[in-house]
Every structure is written in C-alpha cells, then in structure tokens.
Amino acid sequence: MSVKSAVRVMEILELLSEHSEGLTVKEISVALSFPQSSTFNLVQTLCTRNYLIQTGTKQYKLGPKLIHIGSNAMEGLDVQSEGELHLRELMEDVQETVFMAVLSEGELVYVSKMEYNRSIRTGAKIGSRKPLYCTGLGKAFLAFLPEAKRDSLIEEQELVKITENTITSKADLIEQLKQFSAQGYSIDDEENEEGLYCLAAPVFNANNEVAAAISIAGPKYRMLPNKEAAAGKLLAVSETISQKLGYIKS
Structure with a gap:
C-alpha cells in the first residue's frame, strides 16, 4: 500500500x-x-x-x-560501471560520441555519455529520457527483448513524428526491428534529431536479459562511410561488456 x-x-x-x-x-x-x-x-x-x-x-x-544520491545510484548500476572503460575506448577508437542507456518505465534513460571533441552536439544528456521507437538505443531494446515484452512496449507507444524520417507505423517498426535483430544492431537514421545517425547494440546480463544498450552517434555524412567498421567495433564492445556481466553467448 x-x-x-x-x-x-x-x-x-x-x-x-x-x-x-x-x-x-x-x-x-x-x-x-x-x-x-x-x-x-x-x-x-x-x-x-x-x-x-x-x-x-x-x-x-x-x-x-x-x-x-543520484551519483550513488549510478555507481550501483553494475552495467554502467563495468562498461565505462570500454565505452571510453570505443569513443576514442571511432572518434564519435558514445552512449549507454537503460530501460525504465517504457523509455530509455541515459546513464553514460562520452563526447568526442569533434562530434556533433546532441540534446541527450545523462539522466534524460527518450522514446524507444525513434532512437537507436530504444530500438536496440525493442529488437532484442522477448517478443511479448516488445509488443507490449510498442502498444504503449504513441509514434509521434519528430523528423521527416521518424517511423510512425507500428507495423513498419516491427518489420524494421526484425531486421535489426538479425544483424545484431539497430539504426537511428535522423529519426530523433536531424543530421544525427546512430548505431546501437544491446548489452546482456547473466540471465540473458537486455540490461542496457550502447550506441555510437555522429553526423550522418561522417557515419555512413564508416558504418560497417563502426558497427563491428560497437558489437565487439557490447559483447565484452555483456561477458563482464556474466552473459554466455549460446
């Protein structure tokens, strides 16, 4: 009560x-x-x-x-503390801004942000919340959650058009998520902020649950030519952090 x-x-x-x-x-x-x-x-x-x-x-x-209190709470998030070093290495390697987010009450919450000095400035900051359907991090959660949980979260979402590229059809979103699940990472192609292109991947815990998601974000003109290389580095880091949390890939 x-x-x-x-x-x-x-x-x-x-x-x-x-x-x-x-x-x-x-x-x-x-x-x-x-x-x-x-x-x-x-x-x-x-x-x-x-x-x-x-x-x-x-x-x-x-x-x-x-x-x-907030600092102590952040320190208590194992996934955030375990990922800090690897996120910094990823940021220096790809020379773009990297993020980590967790899922909370049907939205993503940023728990880490490492901004490379040449990268595009974004409105995202630690502690802020964003929708799932129009962000790379959010779609990484949706793509790798159990189907029932994914469908429940999508049903609760109001797919508001934020940019010209924002997906507003739930059927189209689900089809896109299936593609992301198959390739191992999600994409935000200027769907939440114009000019911003984002690659995101899930982080799993020992219970094979999505504990967090990490991303690389930068200007589209710079991200696209390096997309495949960046995606490979992103997946390698997400797997490393997952292993530190006890995840065993089947």
Missing part, C-alpha cells in the same frame, strides 16, 4: 526534474492537482533537507542532496 505523502514527494521531484528553470508552489500544485497548502508544506520539508532549493523568485529547483 502506498503512502500518499511519499507518493506526492516523488511526483514533485519528478515534475521539477523536467523544469530546470524551477516552479513556484502554485505551479507545482496546479500541475499535480495537489492542494496548495499541502504542496507548500512538502516543498518546505524538502528544502530543509536540501532536496530542493528556493530561488530569489520563489521558484523551487532540485537541490544538491539529489546529486549525491
């Missing part, structure tokens, strides 16, 4: 994580349909423990205590 005040605290933190500029008590209460008086009390309590901070304009933002 959930405790109402605890649930409300979590909803406040989640809301503010999406508003880096901060929100007032009234804005928080309206957005979450909470009484303003109880919202004020919860916000004040969070401020006293440094989970939130108040700006000069009476807006509230996430506080420094959460940085410490």
